[in-house]
Amino acid sequence: MSEKVYGLIAEFDSPAAILHAAEKVRDAGYRRWDAFTPFPIHGMDKVMKLGNSLVGWVALGGGVFMFAQIFGLIWFSNAFDYPIIVGGKPMFSVPMTFVPAYIMLIMGGAIGALLGMFGLNQLPRLHHPLLDKKRFELVSRDKFILLIGAQDEKFCATETKKFLESIGGTHVEIVEDKD
């Protein structure tokens, strides 16, 4: 159990306060930082320059994959592997194939969206260094916490602490990484 420094956290009271603080952190040239909030804050993704989330593409991939799978499966099972005449209908046709394939597109898209969200957020995980902090429990309530990671090139335990205090953060604390 080596105790490394994971980063520094500072607490803010309102969405506007943390948004302005985030702008200042960005302008100060930090790169490895994050904001922890009880709900998504409008405008934060722009400040953090997060761009478009990839989740949509993962969902699309899942949907198209499933659609193609079912389309192929129906052709294989009903027209190729065991063709059987039912009510004089064609062995394979798009209208009858489309409905189940479309339904499974929705299934694939939904599973893709969930797994994409988990993958990109590195979830599920049983623990996170921040969850050790008593004050961090307030993030799911009404506090807003800004983290500057120790891996940031500009990170310096004393300087960054001063900086966080200067932009209005309270309860500035060091977070240890116990893993």
Place this chain on the structure above:
Amino acid sequence: MADSALNLEELKRLAPPAELQRAPVVEGNKGLGWLTDKLSVFAEGKTPLWWWILFLPAAFAATVIFPVCLFYQVFTGVGVWGNNHPVMWGLDIVNFIWWVGVAHAGTLISALLFLTKQHWRTTIGRMAEAMTVFSVMMAGLYPAIHVGRAWFDWFMFPVPNSNGLWPQFRSPLMWDVFAVNTYLVVSSLFWFMGMIPDFAVLRDRATTRIRKTIFTFLAMGWTGSARQWHNYEKAYVVLCGLCTLLVFTVSSIVGLDFCTAQIAGWHATIFPLYFVIGAVFCGFGMMLVILIPLRKWCGLENIITMSHIDKVAKLALVSGLIIDYIYLMEFFIAWYSGDPYERWVFGHRLFGHTYWVLGWALIFINVGVTQLLWIKKVRSNLLWLFVIGILINCGMWCERFVIVVGSLYQDFLPANWGKYMPTIWDIGLYIGTLGAFFMLYLLFVKFLPIIAISEVKGVMPEADPHHPLGGAKKGDHQ
């Protein structure tokens, strides 16, 4: 602080007149901390008496009546039900459609209202989603045992097997298998993903070790970082979009089961739309039945406000009016078609024997009682709304009975005619599924976050960084 106080005054001065303002999502809001306490306290507090009074009968129905009826039917055969030639689809299919219907409004409230940015849906969305998940479970059960030999249910899935057989994908009944299963999976995923940030809230508030452990597992390490929210929101929009598609797809496919058949009374192109709207209408009725007692007993009157109930009632009215239009069209087309069999079936829905009671009951409720929702006094009277909610559910049940049985019992050849009467096993199974639904729902109410905590917080003025309550100062602009 002085700055923001000034700002608030100014805001009040600039605000539109009272009658033009939107009702606040939460009444008497005292800040985000207060809201967190208010919304999570029920899942943490002591179990109230009313919960036990409702839970025990529901659990009895779910764990005694339900399995007894189920096992007796599975071991003996479909013959224990009243189903017989020519009415091969009886209460099992009626209840299947009814449960799918109950499910639909949940998805519609949660997903479609999210896409249309209705902030009020945050307070009732989670309860609606739970209603969807549990009622799809009940719905899916019926076709699975209606096949008669439930141990061959796996034939319906494209599993490679030693017989070399495959499902027959040209039948809408086969599409149904995919539709209902997809609906169950997708609505469960949607429900669960929405709860992850709220599990984190309960995890952070947990006082006992066991609660902490359970919610740590359920929250999956959620920290609420901006990056997580960024991906989460995207996934949420995608899931909402897909769920909305499902609302229109699943019931359409159930409708196709009917309208691809040649039976008079079923063979109509209006059926997919008819079933979707009927489903939604029935679900809004169920939503009223669930919301009205829960908001009182869980102390959520400030959260699920009268304005929200009013909106649900209005949506019920709108879907009810569409249903009325469809009834009108159905009867008109039956007459206009000139088809004697169509005319016979529709005439007998209201003036036949035995089932005319249900025919008039559905007209009385779905066409008559629904109109009461035009009146503002009725929409603001909880008792009236509760009764109307129950009636809508009964009315829609009658409608499904009339469609399924009323079309089958007298088909083209008089030699083929017959009667259908549900047996005690039909009714027992229905009571069993009702019990199972309410048991699951009560467990959800007691142990899980019934209101989307983070979503409600997110639509408060305190959550908006450009609002004075969110800490914005004068002249603050990005």
